[in-house]
Amino acid sequence: MAGGSQGSLLFHCRFFLLTILVSSARPLSPLQLMQVEADTTSSGEKATARSPFSIALENLQKQIGYEFKDVGILRRAMTHPSFSEENHRALGVAGVYLIQSAVAVRYLSNDPEISGSDLSSKVVKMSDGSACARDALALGLEKVVRVAPKTNATSAVCGAYRALYGAIALDSGTVDSAVSVFWNNHGGFVSAI
Template identity: 55%
Template sequence: MKMDSLHLFSLCLLTALPTPTLQAFGEDRRPLINVSVKVSTPFSIALDNLQRQINYTFKNIGLLRRAMTHASYSEENNKALGLLGVNVIESSVALQLLSKNVDTSSKDLSDSIADASKVDGSCNADGVHLGLERIVRVSHKTNASAPSVICGAFRAMYGAIAVDSASSDEAGKIYLKVHSGIGNTAVM
């Protein structure tokens, strides 16, 4: 149903007017009309799409917003979440590798961990696969496609999932699915 501006104005006016009450008769005083409006911005739409891609819905979307905010854009940024995310990623890689082969050499383990968390390695590639360069908020002087920016947002996303779910294990499972290409991880 499409609303013209006159109808929208009338609806807004009706919701702003005091609600008649029948207090003398003991009736409740709740408004007769309850209107809920969700404002969609390009950024909020991108965050919704990203949640679908990674198959995780945030209880606190503010955490994902922060994960997709570079330090050049705001003092409320993804740096702290990125530190947690690095640990989530590295622990997940180590656990996966050692679960498959407990006799894995420390060198092979170290190399796998390094590749997963290296800015120019799979961290950037996975972030580009998700299209993070089109989502992360940066200042106009910062290149959103720079590997360090993409990798920072990628890491911070897993830190945000760990905080949101109160579980680094949950964040690690999602990382492994995204990294291995399972699920809806096609670029949207």
């Protein structure tokens, strides 16, 4: 809609509310009327309160430099199995393979003569639990992931970290987007591993 049409729609909505107030046997108080206006956005849509989790997801997207088309995928990625049946387990499986493939391809690109055992060792070092937990904590995922009390925090953030990249691949429809975000947030190529 054009800007003028939105203003017209808003005028008609307010006129409709005023008509209801005038004809109602029990009119809304000025405070109730202000609440109706506060609960409505400028486009006339119902505004929704944002939870701390929603705010954390918005901040995470800004931090990693990727905006989800379907934030529900990111919600799932940041939900530990201890918290809900709708959780990050499958996305984490995709994410770990994505990370391992990204690392392997990066090392092979840098050194096509690398031995299989050296490559395997480097992949393991960059995708094992300690590397995963370190990278997850660097992103502050411990403040984002939803987890039940008394759950191992390291495994919770590590699973969420891996699931994040699986979620990006699913949301974007391409592994390349997830790999790009991984390297941008991991600090690029680390040759000293």
